[in-house]
Amino acid sequence: MSGVVIPRRRLLTRAGGLVATAGALPLLAGCDAINDAPAVRKILSMGEEMNRASQRALMDRNALAREFSRADLSPVFRANGTRLPPGADYAAHAARGFADWRVAVTGLVARPLSLSMADIRAMPQRSQITRHDCVEGWSAIGEWTGPQLATILKAAGVRDAARYIVFRCADRLGDALYYESCDMIDARHPQTILAWALNGAVLPIANGAPLRLRLERQLGYKHAKYLTGIEAVASLDGIGRGKGGYWEDRVDYEWYAGI
């Protein structure tokens, strides 16, 4: 008789069973139907919440994204998304060098503002050489210059009820103007700036002229370009379709794009 008993792998069997059950889902029925089922999407989106909660718990709210030196700059800074906002309005602004461009600061603020590019350049400036990470996977390093968003929020007197900052943009993509949002922690982060310069020169149109957001601890689509408005809100429910951003509402990109 050659049979012997090797101790059961109890834990493996149990843990493995659980994992296998969850993992078998996509193979059961033509994959894409499962991908589209609301219940599955709800479960999968728990991942985003776990990432947000754990990253917020792990990192200091003011933990800085790495800053590089000029030697580290990408030779060419790739532009993505809108490279030239459509419409005569924007073209006219560009032709005048954005001399009449205005950025409205509205919503839950004590003093609504309408800032010109001259106002923005007159504020205390911050320059930072950071890495831009596209959700697609590529990265580019560039030097950005502009005032901290916190300075502007302070000038406008953001009310305590404000929980998110919404960014309004001039570029129309399909059915809507681009928009994005972030929470107050990221809004007041020292590296969150409104950049009007890239690599020491005025921001090119392809990269968001005249003004774009830098949200250094999140992926590229959060960095709204062609800024026209900054709005303090208590909830994202009334913004677009409620998920807080153009791509979040349309293709279900994560609102928290820290990973």
Added chain:
Amino acid sequence: MTLLVLLMSGLMIFNAHPRLYWGQYGANHDPAWLVIGATEDSGFLRVGSLRVETTGVLGRWTDSAGVEKTWAFPGWATIPTRYSLADGRRWHLFFAWVLAISLTLYMLWTVFGGHLRKDLHVRRAEWSPRHIWHDIKEHARLRFPTGEAAARYNILQKLSYIGVIFVLLPLMIATGLTMSPGMNAAAPWMLDLFGGRQSARSIHFIAAWALVAFFLVHIAMVLLAGPVNEIRSMVTGWFRLPEPKDVKDMGA
């Protein structure tokens, strides 16, 4: 299964930018060491200066409806099968948690439950090159251990299991986290450890295929060593020792 979901959704994410770089940055204008791409009528894989035509499989292929597509990895290999970076990320980042949690539990159980000490501990004699080489030769000739020896992990098995559980899988998680801009702010040392975000992305890709290679060899070995007995042993812990060849030959 978790690993399969991670692999297939990972291939979808790769499809969004089918180029790999070394260093802190890397985009279309920068030199890539690996590219899967398409020309007007073909698909190709380029690794360094080596270029392989892959029309039909990588870079340019035809989907089940007969439509020609030019994404890097074909729809049958990705989650979802249609192009959706957003959905690929949802699957990937959820199952990354499943992997991280179950791997942590498994590692703790392996270390503290005695599995490591009893079954995976490499004895001094096994480290001798002669012993390892002997084992490699035996495996290459598909001559597997018999009798009592078959009930224990041999040196190649020990090294590959330790390699997967304690090296490759943790490496996947660590390089994955190094691609996260949030984690980079929380733990900048990870960027130094892997030489930058794009290097981490490259290592993540290589390690994923190393895992695929391990599983292919693992499955091949299970099949060659007698699939019924092996799979029963994995599930139940019962393992029937293979009888020595000469005994069998004698009809005993």
